[in-house]
Amino acid sequence: MAFWAYMLHCRGGKFYTGHTDDLERRLAQHQSGIHKGFTSDKLPVVLVWSQEFPSRYEAIAAERQIKGWSRAKKLALIRGDWDAVSRHAKGKSGPSTSSGQTGIEVAAQALVQMRAAAFAAHPQEACGILLGEGDRITAAVAARNVHPAPRTHFEIDPQALIDAHRAARTPGAPQVLGYFHAHPSGLVAPSATDQAQAARDGAIWAIIAGDAVALWRDGAGGFAALSFTIIES
Structure with a gap:
């Protein structure tokens, strides 16, 4: 069974957001005024x-x-402008995070690697490992998604994680900073599934949706948005 989140444009320029398991029926209820509440006195409404x-x-x-x-x-989401959605997310979270960081540096090549992995795996969820040092992500290594439902979930191949952590023990080698995965038909934000499987270990999570990439810190209090700067290397 499928479910939808949706947004309506209402009279007066207001937006209404809801969810349903029957989008066509719910839209008809809103448009007729049968669905009492916020939209009933703001007709007409349009699904945007x-x-x-x-x-x-x-x-x-x-x-x-x-x-x-x-x-x-919201307007950026309606346009499908994921870069703008990501920019607004970083702007809202501000330059600092719950861990006191001033932002993350991400190598341009790492972004290319994440987007390429997401494109190659579509419509399944791509996943992989973020490598670097400190607050600088220098590489994103794609890994096999071994989850039995890869269209809506991800699980990084355990052997890839073992190999990455083993390699990180070599002096001067990049460290495992976190993980990335794609939301082929979702938002650049942790889903309910992501929230449930998070380890709360302080790792960085990168989420890709379309061309947009957003970073999150998986902290003890939940996910916190991270600002980041793109660097050449």
């Missing part, structure tokens, strides 16, 4: 964005996330 999710939990998570976004960020 919707996204299908494999579970109700993920649709609800997307609804709640989008409700907290600025108008500019």
Whole structure:
């Protein structure tokens, strides 16, 4: 069974975000005024964005996330401008994070590697390992997604993780800083599934949706958005 998060443009320029398991029926209810609440006195309403999710939990998570976004960020989502969505996310989170960092440096080549992995794996979720030193990500190494439902979940091949951590013990070798995965039909933000499987170990998570990439810190208090600067090497 599929579920949707959706956004309506209402009279007066307002936006309404909701979720449903029957998008066509729910839209008809909104447009007729049968669905009482925010939209019933703001007709007409027009569907401007919707996204299908494999579970109700993920649709609800997307609804709640989008409700907290600025108008500019919602407009970027409606346009499908993922770079703008990512910029607004970083702008809202500010230059610092819960761990006191001033931002992450990401090598341009690492971004190319993540996007290439996401493109190659589509419509399944790509995944891999982030390598570097300190607050600088220098490489993104794609790994096999061994989850039995790779279209909606990811699990990095355990052998790839073992090999990466073993290589990191070599003096001067890049360290394992975190992980990346793609959301082929989702947002550049941790899903309900991501939240559930997070280790809360301080690792960096990179999430790719389309061409957009956003970074998150998997901390003890949950995921926190990280600002980042692109560097050449």
